[in-house]
Amino acid sequence: MSSQADSEAFVRPPGTGARSRRSGVAFELIGCAWNGHSLVGTDAAEVAAEDALVVRPGDDGTRWYRCLRCDAWLLLPEPTAPTRARPAARDEIVLPARGRPLKSRYVLRLIALTRAFNVLVLLLVLCGAIAVLVNQTALRDDLVANATTLQSVFGGQAIGQLESLLSGGAGPLWLVAAGLAVLIGLETAEGVGLWRATRWGEYLTFVMTTLLLVPEGLELTSSTSPGTIIGMVVNLAVVLYLLFSKRLFGLRGGLPAVQAERDHDISWAALARHLPDRATARA
Ligand SMILES: [Zn+2]
Numbered sequence: 133m134s135s136q137a138d139s140e141a142f143v144r145p146p147g148t149g150a151r152s153r154r155s156g157v158a159f160e161l162i163g164c165a166w167n168g169h170s171l172v173g174t175d176a177a178e179v180a181a182e183d184a185l186v187v188r189p190g191d192d193g194t195r196w197y198r199c200l201r202c203d204a205w206l207l208l209p210e211p212t213a214p215t216r217a218r219p220a221a222r223d224e225i226v227l228p229a230r231g232r233p234l235k236s237r238y239v240l241r242l243i244a245l246t247r248a249f250n251v252l253v254l255l256l257v258l259c260g261a262i263a264v265l266v267n268q269t270a271l272r273d274d275l276v277a278n279a280t281t282l283q284s285v286f287g288g289q290a291i292g293q294l295e296s297l298l299s300g301g302a303g304p305l306w307l308v309a310a311g312l313a314v315l316i317g318l319e320t321a322e323g324v325g326l327w328r329a330t331r332w333g334e335y336l337t338f339v340m341t342t343l344l345l346v347p348e349g350l351e352l353t354s355s356t357s358p359g360t361i362i363g364m365v366v367n368l369a370v371v372l373y374l375l376f377s378k379r380l381f382g383l384r385g386g387l388p389a390v391q392a393e394r395d396h397d398i399s400w401a402a403l404a405r406h407l408p409d410r411a412t413a414r415a
Pocket of ligand 1: 164203
């Protein structure tokens, strides 16, 4: 029914055309699936032309709302009980993470989950040490067996070394338990710092993981089990990712470059840049 000219004349609703920016996994969709879309003006009685970047009037008591995270435009009814006259001003709105900073946040959280797993294993070993200290050797054996099972499933640090510690070959057991407690504290701090995407969390993880590469490298000289190799490859990848992608120690522009990357993807200018052309023409 439509000619080429007709289809050219048709202005698609904004956001429904082909994605004009990067291809691949849209991490914003994961964020929106988890947190819901980030909309502006759903509580406003009226919208004006200057709000067109994020909200526009529709037909028959509807409005188009643009998600500030994933750029989808949603057609929703106008609010029946608005609580403010106009949508919030730009300086009142905290823009959600998107683009490369959002992808980076997910990678950091993935690393944080591995730290949570390490803490779980170390806690089992610490409980084993405490069990020995209070002469509960059967309990120690159970705890170490559980820790070993976890390691065999997920790979990672060499539980065998920790197990030998509990056999009493590495000095007073209370000293081993104290060392384990410190390690658990550091791994917990790493996990929290990474989960919250803090700079100190990135540096702490870099230092801790680099230090861990030394015993893992030594272990490779005596054992080439899949768990050891996988653990070392993962830790090496984490170190390289933090060093180059997170630009630690001033590499690739350092913190200013990280901030510039963030401003490029999480800003009102970024929202204007990703507005579909035809929608701009229609506005
Ligand atoms: Zn969204």
